[in-house]
Amino acid sequence: MRQAAFRSYAFHIAVIAALFLLQYVLPAYHIGTFTRIMVYAVLAIGYNILFGYTGLMSLGHAMFFAAGAYGAGLSVYWLGFGPIAALLAGVASAFVVSLLAGIVVLRVSGVAFLIVTLMLAQAAFLATLYFNTITLGDQGIVLSLRPIEMAGLSFALSDPSVKYNVALAAFAFALLFSLWLLRSPFGRILIAVRENEARTKLLGYNTFLYRFWALVISGTLSGLSGALYCLLFAYVGASFASLQYSTLPLLYTLLGGTGVTLGPLAGTAIMYYLIDISSSFTSSYMIIVGAALLVITLWFPEGIGGWVRRFLRRKPA
Template identity: 30%
Template sequence: MRNRPLPFVLALLLLVLAALPWITPYFYIFIVTEILILGLFAASFNLIFGYTGMLSFGHAAFFGVGSYATALLLQGAQWPLLACLLVAIMAGAVLALIIGFFSVRLNEVYFSMLTLAFGMMVFAVVHQWRSVTNGSDGIAGFRVNSLGLGFDLALANPSVYYHVVLVIVVLATAFLYLICRSSFGLILRAIRQNPERVAFCGLNVKSYRLAAFTISGAFAGLAGGLMAPFLRIASPELVHWSMSAEPVLMSILGGTGYFLGPYFGAAMFVLLETWITSMTHAWMLVLGIILALMVMFFRRGVLGTFLDWLQERK
């Protein structure tokens, strides 16, 4: 009975998002597109953090690799966007499999530091391999000619690309939700709570952690693949270790214990950053203070705190 309004609220939200290009200025189309992409990025991170209990500081490596894979294919081969996104997913998954093979053997702070080290190595490769990545200049000047599968869409139109991103993010989110609700997702939650007991039951904890890490990398690669055509560039900033802090902050802001928490966190982060930068040059200081206060006073995240408040009122 308590969850009955939820499908209605989600359907209404999707309806509003679909109609957004016709009811808001173009500026907000760009903002919401960024929120959707970063929300998927944060949700991919939350699979290993909120569900499995692994805090990664190198998640931007998968995001950036997906972005570069898409940019390189669009520039050099003029592939359809969907084909590029499939490669971005595979690139993120393969890189996550390699990094995860070494990282999931460690726990807590050692795991976090090792993922940070790998992330910094990936950034160094991207920044120095000028013959492929164009170094600090990044890859730009590519065009998105077609979506693929016979769809003839003007993807250069921000409104059209927004709808493409919306559909892909919704489908990816639904797939990620099924993973989290499956028996595999339940085992990940059990690992987060008590890995020793899971191992005692005869399950290979490291294998499940590696699988979750790889799946998370695949979704992060997809988000990166969507970001490159949106920004019209794939730059080393997308791979930098500071970029890895964004999904961490977004997940905590929204609520790591809730599936949609990272999306709410992404929306708050992007909107606050947009509004504050338009009002002051010291936006980093103001944004940092606001985010610190939100983390301090919303211990379960903004979405989690709001849902708890609704429960108490009932």
């Protein structure tokens, strides 16, 4: 058992190391792409904690992503925060929004949970438009950021290589955190809630609290992704709160395989490239997202992770 834990950590760290080395091999364009993929993968990792492990499908993660993005962006624009303070502000605002959302959405279960998450996220989207004196609404805010000062060195966030490594650091944190969380006693209970909530309650667990904290952790990680996205690409706008940012993490997670720690990265990378390629042909590239959702539901419900897992199991040990 302990050996398995060691192997699992070693494997995940190897993936992170590979991503680190990738920046010395990839052409410039793909470095930019992979930066975005890693930032979105943090969103998907957050989503996976709630959906993949706890079994709660949310259609409203855009509100957490946007809370992180606006928390960071507005504090830079209106309060003149530096990048690190802004990142913390973004994560903190996503944490608060998750707490508030959790109190509301966990009152209901099943399909009502989906409806209420979507409803709240749409309201949050409308709020970003309504308070346009602060958020500048649809048009959004283009930020000018101070460099990160650290140990006497200065890192400009406009430098692609700095962006890449900041994104990688956040991704590595999110990945190892999710791995640790799911191997912890807490993670065991999340899975138990997903598999059989009634039983879990009668084993003495307050399942509401576990669902609640799973939601808060998931929302806060999604907010980290939003804050990073805003800071690395120096922009925040109402589109960050749109339905698209609730759909994408769902799609990434499904494609990568639910309840697999590396699933979100795989799903994000593949889907991102698919969208990226198709957007050079048509402005209606979101049709790829629709088609992918249909294809996955109809023919590929286990995603890449499930498929790999089955392949490994078939192999004689």
